[in-house]
Amino acid sequence: MAALEIEHVEKTLRSGQSVLRDVSFTARDGELLAVVGPSGCGKSTLLRLVAGLDSITAGVIRIGGRTVNEVPPQQRDVAMVFQNHALYPHMTVYENLAFGLRVRGTPRTQIDRRVRQTAAQLGLEAMLKRYPRELSGGQRQRTALGRAMLRNPALFLLDEPLSSLDVPLRAELRRELAALHRSLGTTMVYVTHDQSEALSLGQRMVVLAGGRVQQIDTPINVYHRPANRFVAGFVGWPPMNFLTAESFDDGARVPAGASGLEYGVRPESFSTQAGGPDDLQLAGRIERIESQGSECHIELTQRFGRVLARLRCEKLPRVGEQIRLWVRRSDLHAFDRTNGQRVELMGLERSGPRPEERTQ
């Protein structure tokens, strides 16, 4: 077990393309840290740098306190699950699992015991004699996971391990993975492009975009206090609405900061009734109603743009009719128009926990 420290890491490709810029964060000992960002933002590159498969252009990477910049992957004591599984196609599941131990010269009887134990843990006992091409997607996934687990590494690196699976299986394996992390207690860095996966799985999450770290915090804090406009729009589904003061009925009552603010409201922050005298109001014509079962996604248009609200489906007006919505002032997020940074509005009680109340 070990912490992973990344300090001012840069990666520039030989072509001159800068993939990672001044990336710094720490995965604490035993932590499950989710790294999330849009496709192409450098997540896989980051894991490859930590594993030692590519070399960093600048910065320091420490695993368990040891600087590993120059250490080859064989000696970093990390295990990695690849985005595409990368199982050895010419080996059976048993041989795939055993390879890492064989290479290290572990005695045969011990290998056999550990392979069978891990296979049992992952429900792969019946698959041991099969080749990867004879497995289902989920079974391949488990095999890739088992290959990483067996080695008992200091650090787990998981690169979108569930992205190739269908939704129910993904949910199931996600639960299993969380349970696995609890039972092993090994530090895990979990990369995903799916923000909901990062929110549900990570103890803390790193939001990466354009090769830069946008925010590092607990999922609850990232959700309730996004550090900038990008994070606000990326984390949470359906995405946050971005509005101007004019969108509201009484623009003058919108808490003002310095000039040039943009306001963010999450779809679920709207309600059809006033909660208190301070609530802000806005109105618009219903364009579309999409039922999600228990609740509905309502798209309304205003002179100033479109707004998406998540409401209970009962007693809603019909498409084409006007609707009036209320928002608590404390549910308002504000961002600087010039640089997109979050602006704390004065005199507002936030509904989410403050940073000092972090849930660890």
Place this chain on the structure above:
Amino acid sequence: MSLQNRTLRAGTYLGLAVLAGATLFPLLWVTSIALMRAPEAAAGTPSLWPHHPTLVNVINIISRQHLGRYFFNSLVVAIATMALSMLVAGSAGYGLARVEFRGRRMVSWLVMLGVLIPNQALVLPLFEMFRTVHLVNHYAALVLPAAANPVGIVLVQAYMRAIPADILDAARIDGASEWRIYRSIVVPLMAPMLAAVGVLIFVVSWNDFMWPMIAMQQESMQTLPVALAAIDREHYQDIGLMAAGATMTMLPMVFVFLASQRYYLRSVIAGSLTD
């Protein structure tokens, strides 16, 4: 299966049968002529089947013409060339496809260029080289130039490029040394291609004529095709004898193909990746 599918399939098999027949017919005919006595074989158009099969031609060509000796020479050269070229193609092809080093592109280009140069253009400089190092009339004169066959290298290189690099990286993270990765991952993965290259090189070496004729001037070192051509010049009227020589030249080819087909028909890459 629908009627349309069945018709299509029947048509496919019929086409394949015709092609197979066209390929096998001359082989079978030559074999049957080899088993005929002189008068029968010398008929204007020899019949397709020996009416009184005999091994006399085979016995003659082995005992009187030392065919065994030439057969042995050809076999030694072909097997050595095959083994050495598989070693060269296996390591050079992998290196050029998957190992980063300075000048890799340059080397790749040079190898490609090697494919384009016809062997005939190399005969003179090669002869000078081998005479200088006193290797004319040695097996090495035939084995060494053929072992670095650029076609084999290019084929393996292309094949290795198609194998996902992540598999090799996974092995690195599993703790395997580069040599171990080559032995336990790379070689098994490229085995089908390597087998195909081996067969190809064996056939090319076995059939090669011009360079062996020039490099092996001592009669006892000659290979089958060269020796057979010499016998032909001497005994052109003895068709049965010639057919026996041709049959004995073909037989090892047939054997090599039958023995190796299951390797290069196998596809091991399926199922290693998600998509």
